Amino acid sequence: MTEFETGRPVVLRGGTVLPMDDSRSVLPGADVLVDGDRIAAVGPELAVPDGTIEIDAADGIVMPGMIDTHRHMWQTAMRGYGADWTLTQYFVWYYLEHGKLFRPEDVHAGNTLAAIEAIDAGVTTVVDWSHGLRTVDHADAAVDALQAVPGRFVLAYGNIQAPPAEWTAAPEFRDFVTRRITGDDMLGFQLAFDVLGDPSFPEKPAFEAARDLGVAVTTHAGVWGATSDEGIRLMYEHGFMTPGTVYVHAATLEADSYHRIAATGGSISVSTESEQSAGQGYPPTWAIRLHGIPVSLSMDTSVWWSGDLFSAMRATLGADRSRAHLEAHAKGETVTHCALRADQVVEWATRGGAHALGRDDLGSLEPGKKADLVLIKNDRSPVSFPLLNPYGHVAFQAQRGDVHTVIVNGRVVKHEHELVGVDLAAARRQVESTVEYLRSTMGEETWLKGMNPDIPETKILDNPYTYTDYRSSATRDR
């Protein structure tokens, strides 16, 4: 048993604290005291109860745990496999063909690894957008995995192999909800399905099911080639756009749809790395900022990239600024001041996620809030100093290897860069067994073909400077 399993209070001493309060304070040389599952105090040189465990946060940054509002955790079992995929190849793989091979134990393996990866990277809450739940056994396996890892999770229940009106009406689904979703603070619940724009609105009974259960819907909206303004219109006209609704990507929508989202109080989960690489649409923060729609960040799936929100913050700043420059250049103008700032993306990665989930007790470090927090500190790294601009440091300098300590619900789950009370070796064995099963079931040729999609032919453009030798043609012209 480690000292952290004793339930003693913990104080992080002398860090640069970013409480993510309303005024976006920066508190240099401050302490954060955790007692039970709550933040007890934030401030300089705190007096603490006898027996409090002290963690030296000097030269580090203490901030709220990050919140990922959209990750298909089951797919982490195939980490990196789809690095060169487009969205089309992803759909074929997971929706039409091999995703169906996943057994409950494979969903368990993926979820376990994704959950461990999250807490290791300081992502203390993840929405598991779990659309591979072909049977309730798969769903039980997903929850078993989430509950075995000391992070905070939201199961967003989905099943891409059946219409949402069908699976949400199944008695075994309702039974699952009664059995497994018991109001545990560490396990939230949403329904996850997409609205495909059929004018007869076949998704309507699924929205009614969510309303009956009193849970939010999370939906891939505004995805090139898949979902569009039509889906938003149907949701709006039937009264299913609510403050709890989370619109994922929302990258190809017209202003009218953004107006509807803003007016009904929902939020958008931006997965910048996914949108850039897979092709859902241009990462939309540059557009949705103009509508005042709340934003949270997400990583989508580790079948392409790893699941840490440092990359999300960095990619989001880059994509937003890149678009602002391009739009200005097209008009012959120059951007002289960046509109999207580092502190804003840090807020999206923390409070933005808490807001999207209706969890105002998460996402900031203030007395009485839940104790989910991260210490970013790496004394061996040349990138750890000078620490001049803490928000800029988090967004553009720090990375997962700099996550020194992570606390979830008052429990230390990582300390001095080491996970506490997590069996990574067991997770590895599980994932290896899943990979072995998928690979052998599919056959080696299919397995390799899936990982290495054809490369489209690139024609090198004609270059007039190569037609003749430059020197001789210059001499000839003279």
Ligand SMILES: [Zn+2]
């Ligand atoms: Zn997704």
